[in-house]
Amino acid sequence: MSGHPQQIDGIHILTGEPIRLWIDAMGQIAKTERLTLQPNNKLDWLAPGxxxxxxxxxxxxxxxxxxxxxxxxxxxxxxxxxxxxxxxxxxxxxxxxxxxxxxxxxxxxxxxxxxxxxxxxxxxxxxxxxxxxxxxxxxxxxxxxxxxxxxxxxxxxxxxxxxxxxxxxxxxxxxxxxxxxxxxxxxxxxxxxxxxxxxxxxxxxxxxxxxxxxxxxxxxxxxxxxxxxxxxxxxxxxxxxxxxxxxxxxxxxxxxxxxxxxxxxxxxxxxxxxxxxxxxxxxxxxxxxxxxxxxxxxxxxxxxxxxxxxxxxxxxxxxxxxxxxxxxxxxxxxxxxxxxxxxxxxxxxxVQHGLSVGAPADLVLYNRQDGRISMQTVIKNGHRVECGDPG
Known part of the structure; x- marks a missing residue:
């Protein structure tokens, strides 16, 4: 587990839109913005924990x-x-x-x-x-x-x-x-x-x-x-x-x-x-x-x-x-x-506020492998947990 990530990009699970989140030193979502993706860019799904x-x-x-x-x-x-x-x-x-x-x-x-x-x-x-x-x-x-x-x-x-x-x-x-x-x-x-x-x-x-x-x-x-x-x-x-x-x-x-x-x-x-x-x-x-x-x-x-x-x-x-x-x-x-x-x-x-500004940064990035959800990154209160890392 490493320090505070500053920036997270992903496809918003509820809106389907590419977004960027900024996470502050307190482990909260400080800012969000919509992204414009190039055709060859591929992002993981971004969802609340x-x-x-x-x-x-x-x-x-x-x-x-x-x-x-x-x-x-x-x-x-x-x-x-x-x-x-x-x-x-x-x-x-x-x-x-x-x-x-x-x-x-x-x-x-x-x-x-x-x-x-x-x-x-x-x-x-x-x-x-x-x-x-x-x-x-x-x-x-x-x-x-x-x-x-x-x-x-x-x-x-x-x-x-x-x-x-x-x-x-x-x-x-x-x-x-x-x-x-x-x-x-x-x-x-x-x-x-x-x-x-x-x-x-x-x-x-x-x-x-x-x-x-x-x-x-x-x-x-x-x-x-x-x-x-x-x-x-x-x-x-x-x-x-x-x-x-x-x-x-x-x-x-x-x-x-x-x-x-x-x-x-x-x-x-x-x-x-x-x-x-x-x-x-x-x-x-x-x-x-x-x-x-x-x-x-x-x-x-x-x-x-x-x-x-x-x-x-x-x-x-x-x-x-x-x-x-x-x-x-x-x-x-x-x-x-x-x-x-x-x-x-x-x-x-x-955490009921999900991916909104001011909510705790309890987030997951995932994609699908063989039709199943596959966790790529989990963030708990701003702390990143790389999946596959025993913690």
Whole structure:
């Protein structure tokens, strides 16, 4: 990683126009201008850095182990930069109380140890343990640790995290859930509905209490649901809820993603929900949660003894962007916006201003190789990360 680049040229991902950006010594975009290109000039695409609100691990680093170290958090952050992800939410799933406390404390220590790491972490996403205990809705979360929302316990974790927990995924089917949601909302913590078996009425009450998001809607759900009403339709219909979706082509079919896009409009965001096997070679792996799993050459992660059952997500946001474009669901600029500007806007992050003057210089330059997005340069807060450089 080198010093501050002064000038960046590229094709603006949203306008398709060649532009030049100047970056000041504070790591902000100081000036932009439109370029006139000669016919033989070729520029890479220039886009805002990606913002992923749900990362469980990547590149062999698992955020969901009590053995997590400060160095591992720094390393995964750098690995994510190389994938174009300049801002993310480390996501801690259901576990025992002490393990959750230890993991959020470690992430907070990494956050405090390095300003550039801190600028990369939008907050911790606590996915559980206040979720549905029912099979299907619970997903891969350990049933023995699932419990009702507990404000005192959450405060203990928030204290360990130094206030860094920004999102809590829960199911409002529990007694006391609405009071918990109200307390979260008053304290600035975003409540997201997910891994739920809640009734439409319970979802409506949760939104009224302050819930604002749906976690990977359509996944972490029962295999069979009533035709209507059900908790997927209800969340789509709740105008106050922003929706996260995994668009890798394995978790949701294109038709469902198309409906989500039409129903939620500007409130649909992409997440990867990537586990630590993302970024690794295809093959068979032993995991501490799901046992033996297989990562296929196509990028699908499934149980070894049941290929029909997914074992998590093993792809980055660019994979989802590619899938949306390849499926003809939207333009590349539109898909990129769902994975960058929208989540940043939802979280009220400075990077929501994208490639505008005054925004942090969180940028990527990329082109396409064999039909796939290929990162060429990533810039985090004005600092250049050459792709292929381990950081």
């Amino acid at each position: 990606l913002v992923d609100l749900q990362i469980n691990g990547h590149g062999g680093i698992d955020l969901n182990t009590p053995a997590l170290t400060v160095q591992a958090v720094k390393d995964i952050t750098r690995k994510l930069w190389l994938e174009g992800v300049t801002t993310f939410c480390p996501t801690i799933i259901t576990n025992n109380d002490d393990a959750i406390e230890q993991m959020v404390r470690t992430i907070a220590e990494a956050y405090s140890s390095d300003p550039l790491i801190a600028r990369s972490i939008a907050g911790i996403h606590l996915e559980g343990p206040f979720i549905s205990p029912e099979d299907g809705a619970r997903g891969a979360h350990g049933k023995q640790y699932v419990k009702a929302p507990d404000w005192e316990l959450f405060q203990r974790w928030q204290h360990a995290a130094g206030g860094l927990i920004r999102i809590v995924t829960l199911s409002p089917e529990w007694d006391g859930a609405y009071e918990f949601i109200e307390k979260c909302a008053r304290s600035g913590v975003i409540v997201s509905i997910g891994h739920t078996a809640a009734s439409p009425e319970q979802i409506g009450r949760a939104v009224a209490a302050g819930a604002r998001m749906s976690t990977h809607l359509g996944n972490g759900a029962h295999l069979w649901l009533p035709r209507h009403p059900n908790y997927i339709w209800e969340q789509l219909a709740q105008e106050a809820l922003w929706t996260c979706a995994i668009a890798d082509g394995f978790h949701l079919p294109a038709s469902v993603l198309k409906v989500f896009m039409k129903a939620k409009g500007e409130q649909l965001m992409l997440v990867s929900d990537a586990v630590y096997l993302s970024g690794l070679a295809a093959g068979e792996y032993e995991t501490h949660i799901g046992g033996t799993v297989v990562l296929s050459p196509e990028g699908r992660l499934h149980m070894a003894d049941n290929p029909g059952l997914l074992a998590g997500s093993a792809q980055m946001l660019t994979f989802g962007i590619d899938y949306l474009v390849r499926s003809g669901l939207c333009t590349e600029g539109h898909a990129w916006e769902m994975a960058s500007i929208r989540p940043a806007r939802f979280m009220d992050l400075p």
